[in-house]
Amino acid sequence: MALFSRLFRRSTSSHFIAIDIGSDAAVRSLLFDEREGDCHVLKKQTAELPDRERDTDLIPAIIEYLRRLLFQYLKETGRVPAQTLIGLGSRFTFNEISTARRVRGEPMSSIPAEELESLIEEFLEGHRERIVGGERYALVHVMPFRITVDGYQIQGIEHASRGRTLEVELLTTYALGSYWEELWRLRAVLGGLTVKFISNQAAVAGAVAKLLGVHDALIVKIGAHITEVALLKDGTIRFAGQLAMGGADVTRAIAMVLNVPFADAERVKRQWGETVLPARSTELVTAAIERAVAKWLEELVNLLKTDESVMLPERVYLLGGGAKLSAIEHLLGTAPWASDLTFLETVSVERLEAEAIASHVFKKNSS
16 A cells, blocks of 8 residues: 555545646646535645746756645645646647558558557657757657548547548647656655646646537637647647747736836736726836737737638637736737638637636546
8 A cells, every 4th residue: 555545544525636837937736625526626826936047947946846735735634635637838848739640551451449559659659759949858748639530530449440541630748858857756756646747738628628518619828928729629629839928928018117026017917907006107007918918919810820720719718827817808809810810700708717627627537
């Protein structure tokens, strides 16, 4: 029996821990309790780690905080969590859509499940690592989402499935090698706990499709430095990308017009609409926010245009800390930004909460 299982008790209810490491070095965590299929949030925490001169200098601080956080939850609950889920979506990771492809020598023979499995394994063996900008990145999560035979999509390998060309589209997540090695060591230290790493984009897309029953949507997760984008079509991810902009760009714009430190500008941004500033300051901040958000929106459109097949659906879902700024939701809902990406006259914009996403993922993995 594992060490943690001996130290802490099990019970009829299940505890789950969800952790999101943001692009602003903020670590957000949720402690869930599940009873009879219903998830309830017991505790929410957010810790903002101190800035470092280099991004990679944050890695030891992130790992140490995760270790302390998990031991804190163990001490407070007195039991082993059924699962700990760590979302990968910080500045040290990126996602892309890849295709595993095989031309079959005997197209008239049925396709066994083992052949599909071997195709994915073959893909994994050839894509364990990537070199990007001179840095080594490791493949850390793969989500198959679409299978085609001779160009026709199938729901799964059936006995009658036959064809020459077998393809599997996958959402692949890569993490900076040094970052992933430290996360893996942390997992070894917490050997008695069930720790799972998952792509934030995969988790959100799955929740939107299953929890909300929406099969076509644009999902935009706005962090401080990174905006992650996923296009959901027919219930599968058809486009994934990242934008090196986020809430911190708005903060810098405020800091510039007010001539104040970044931390003070961040407080102004977070309290915007709830506090009263002098009339001139209000005018300057309003204009700065509008310019920064408009620039972010322009870059978002440019990112989507990199794939000529992208057609914007009628629903846009926002989440992440940056999405709390009302100016973003307002501009997306009113500006004619979508005209080059869709024939629709209107696009609905809605903000999602992290609790709903995390609880859905836990239910899916525990069922």
